[in-house]
Amino acid sequence: MWMKNEDELVSEVLEGDQSSFELLLRPYRQGLLNMAYRMTGNVEEAKEICQEALIKIYRYLHRFKKEKSFKSWVYKITMNSAYDSLRKRKKSEDIIESQKRQAFDVSSDPEKQFLNREIGTKIESCLQNLSPKEKAVFLLRDGDGFSVEETSKILKCSSLSVRTHLSRARKKIRAQFEQSNLGFRKEVKSEL
């Protein structure tokens, strides 16, 4: 089946074809939800953020410049919505707890589930210890694979600032691993 490219879909949406909007956003639906979820730690809140982002994307689609990356633009809007959401609410313990609970049900294999749970809890607590900026930089660069330059454009900051926050985030995550996981040290040694 012949697939339309993003530019064509953008043009169609701007010409009033609403069905093209879903096709345009479908490749990013999980990535955007995941980003919002990592930022807030709550799936329902993440869905609300994505909803808000979708409305903004549709509303301001005419401002999107076709020579730029649509993916970066979409992530930028979602990230801004996530920041707004974080500003609005005070982080509460029950959200973190619900996040931990949701993070566990990944695999049906009990052993893998146990390991995932253990690692997931640690990583989740690592992410929660990061500042919003560090988290955003880390998730964009290491979670979604954006380059440092793309990340700086999405977050509207300099490449230097991205590198600084990325460095801090990785240091914190590694420190958390080192502190909490004795087996992790053994694993490193065995790999040497």
Next chain:
Amino acid sequence: MNCKKVRRWLPLMVGKDLSPSKISSITAHLEKCPECRQEYDSYSLALEKTKEWLEEDKPDWVEREWQQAVQEAVKDKESVISPLAPWPFKKAWAFALMGVLAVALTLLLVIKPFFLGEGTAPDSELLSRTQAQLLGSTFQESQQEVVRMTMVLPETGQKIIWFFDKNFELEVKE
């Protein structure tokens, strides 16, 4: 490059987020320094595990919820304003247009009588009557004591001045 400097760069080195020259000098150091190499590996493993977990533990939309979210976004019909859309749909343009139209209309109303009157001789009787009415109203309003009228003869340069008092008694001066 010494160990202190290398360790400072390791968090970025692990994702290759440094310049190629820095990467090569750090790589050279790591090959001969086991302590730094161990620290690099621990960064590398922490990052790898985190990425793995981020990849595995991805929430996704239920199809129905996703469709609802998209429908909600496109419901707001006035939201999409295409650059190709006609200008009245853009607010700024609409206001500018209204302003221009208002100015044009005002100018038209002011200038129109002149254009319409062009080519037809003014009715002299009507004009003099109107002028007289205007003068009369001026006199009534101002309650002027004396009115002066001057006539200059072009041949001789003589001036004839009429003075009328409020009782309309004429006095001629040369």
